[in-house]
Amino acid sequence: xxxxxxxxxxxxxxxxxxxxxxxxxxxxxxxxxxxxxxxxxxxxxxxxxxxxxxxxxxxxxxxxxxxxxxxxxxxxxxxxxxxxxxxxxxxxxxxxxxxxxxxxxxxxxxxxxxxxxxxxxxxxxxxxxxxxxxxxxxxxxxxxxxxxxxxxxxxxxxxxxxxxxxxxxxxxxxxxxxxxxxxxxxxxxxxxxxxxxxxxxxxxxxxxxxxxxxxxxxxxxxxxxxxxxx
Amino acid sequence: xxxxxxxxxxxxxxxxxxxxxxxxxxxxxxxxxxxxxxxxxxxxxxxxxxxxxxxxxxxxxxxxxxxxxxxxxxxxxxxxxxxxxxxxxxxxxxxxxxxxxxxxxxxxxxxxxxxxxxxxxxxxxxxxxxxxxxxxxxxxxxxxxxxxxxxxxxxxxxxxxxxxxxxxxxxxxxxxxxxxxxxxxxxxxxxxxxxxxxxxxxxxxxxxxxxxxxxxxxxxxxxxxxxxxx
Numbered sequence: 515x516x517x518x519x520x521x522x523x524x525x526x527x528x529x530x531x532x533x534x535x536x537x538x539x540x541x542x543x544x545x546x547x548x549x550x551x552x553x554x555x556x557x558x559x560x561x562x563x564x565x566x567x568x569x570x571x572x573x574x575x576x577x578x579x580x581x582x583x584x585x586x587x588x589x590x591x592x593x594x595x596x597x598x599x600x601x602x603x604x605x606x607x608x609x610x611x612x613x614x615x616x617x618x619x620x621x622x623x624x625x626x627x628x629x630x631x632x633x634x635x636x637x638x639x640x641x642x643x644x645x646x647x648x649x650x651x652x653x654x655x656x657x658x659x660x661x662x663x664x665x666x667x668x669x670x671x672x673x674x675x676x677x678x679x680x681x682x683x684x685x686x687x688x689x690x691x692x693x694x695x696x697x698x699x700x701x702x703x704x705x706x707x708x709x710x711x712x713x714x715x716x717x718x719x720x721x722x723x724x725x726x727x728x729x730x731x732x733x734x735x736x737x738x739x740x741x742x743x744x
Numbered sequence: 745x746x747x748x749x750x751x752x753x754x755x756x757x758x759x760x761x762x763x764x765x766x767x768x769x770x771x772x773x774x775x776x777x778x779x780x781x782x783x784x785x786x787x788x789x790x791x792x793x794x795x796x797x798x799x800x801x802x803x804x805x806x807x808x809x810x811x812x813x814x815x816x817x818x819x820x821x822x823x824x825x826x827x828x829x830x831x832x833x834x835x836x837x838x839x840x841x842x843x844x845x846x847x848x849x850x851x852x853x854x855x856x857x858x859x860x861x862x863x864x865x866x867x868x869x870x871x872x873x874x875x876x877x878x879x880x881x882x883x884x885x886x887x888x889x890x891x892x893x894x895x896x897x898x899x900x901x902x903x904x905x906x907x908x909x910x911x912x913x914x915x916x917x918x919x920x921x922x923x924x925x926x927x928x929x930x931x932x933x934x935x936x937x938x939x940x941x942x943x944x945x946x947x948x949x950x951x952x953x954x955x956x957x958x959x960x961x962x963x964x965x966x967x968x969x970x971x972x973x974x
Contacts, residue, residue: 705889
């Protein structure tokens with residue numbers, strides 16, 4: 515169970531939605547929040563949770579995982595301190611479709627939906643940030659629908675491997691991704707099944723694009739990998 | 745080319761975003777808009793259009809079509825009088841990803857982005873409707889991503905045929921969809937290629953689920969169709 519802790523208006527200064535608010539307003543918001551300290555691995559929000567709070571990450575990192583109706587994990591993203599989650603349910607009052615778990619020890623300030631809506635009404639700056647966050651989400655989801663409709667699993671997987679290669683740093687025509695990503699994680703990132711990732715990775719090894727090296731995944735023909743991304 | 749027409753605050757009374765605003769406010773908004781009359785078939789918005797206006801449909805029906813980067817049509821939806829489109833670009837100032845065409849003769853009132861944002865700032869009720877419209881869009885797109893990640897083309901096609909059957913009215917274990925939907929439209933609705941729709945429909949005919957009857961598509965085993973939808 516998380517530990518309840520004291521409100522701290524100082525802790526809210528790093529929250530992106532609340533940037534540039536006067537200290538008196540931050541004080542008031544911090545008093546409206548529930549403050550909790552979580553240990554790594556503790557669940558923050560369950561899909562069937564009744565709360566509709568806006569959750570602000572004061573410190574630590576959390577993982578947000580989406581699930582299909584059948585219960586299959588379909589994607590996840592990691593959120594850092596300073597960000598928040600739960601705006602959609604806080605605004606429309608409908609159930610969440612995600613689970614959230616603390617990846618590290620974390621402090622979360624949770625603002626009840628009525629207080630969140632009052633804040634948007636009183637502070638245009640915050641309202642505008644929420645509007646832009648939602649339009650950004652709409653654009654990213656639209657892009658994802660287009661990718662899923664128009665690209666094959668192989669193309670999506672190659673795009674993700676290219677992204678990981680660039681993040682790991684390339685050397686000439688090669689890159690070393692260490693540790694190699696878990697097949698289940700790759701499946702989640704490109705919205706497919708683990709089995710299909712395993713199959714596509716084997717095909718890329720046979721084609722001389724990838725190789726295994728202990729715990730690492732080697733890209734041995736980066737140019738070829740790039741050519742497979744649309 | 746569309747014909748420029750006179751502003752009409754009366755025309756704005758049916759716009760859902762503006763419901764319950766005082767007449768004086770509707771008057772002011774109508775003066776801030778560009779008013780145009782389009783004939784059926786005329787383009788209203790092109791993907792590369794420079795405007796970032798909120799477009800309100802005062803009368804008529806328009807079709808909004810989305811395109812992938814490669815230029816393939818991926819989906820469309822028809823909007824009726826009283827609705828609007830273009831909120832996302834009006835808010836974030838980024839390019840549109842859709843084409844819009846008048847399906848019938850139509851009157852459109854177009855509100856420039858600065859006036860739209862001022863309206864949201866002044867009228868919480870309108871702001872709240874836009875927030876809820878965006879959260880609804882986020883939820884629907886998330887659902888679509890989940891469908892695309894977890895359902896096969898056959899399952900998505902059967903779900904769409906079931907929806908069309910229920911809309912057309914069923915009779916016992918059968919339904920008559922008349923006129924039969926175009927394969928390209930079905931492809932767009934379930935996010936796949938026309939060729940694959942043709943292939944899947946043939947398979948459903950062979951399985952005794954569907955039959956052709958002149959211009960109509962007959963569902964001759966509704967129960968079976970239902971069983972194919974996850």
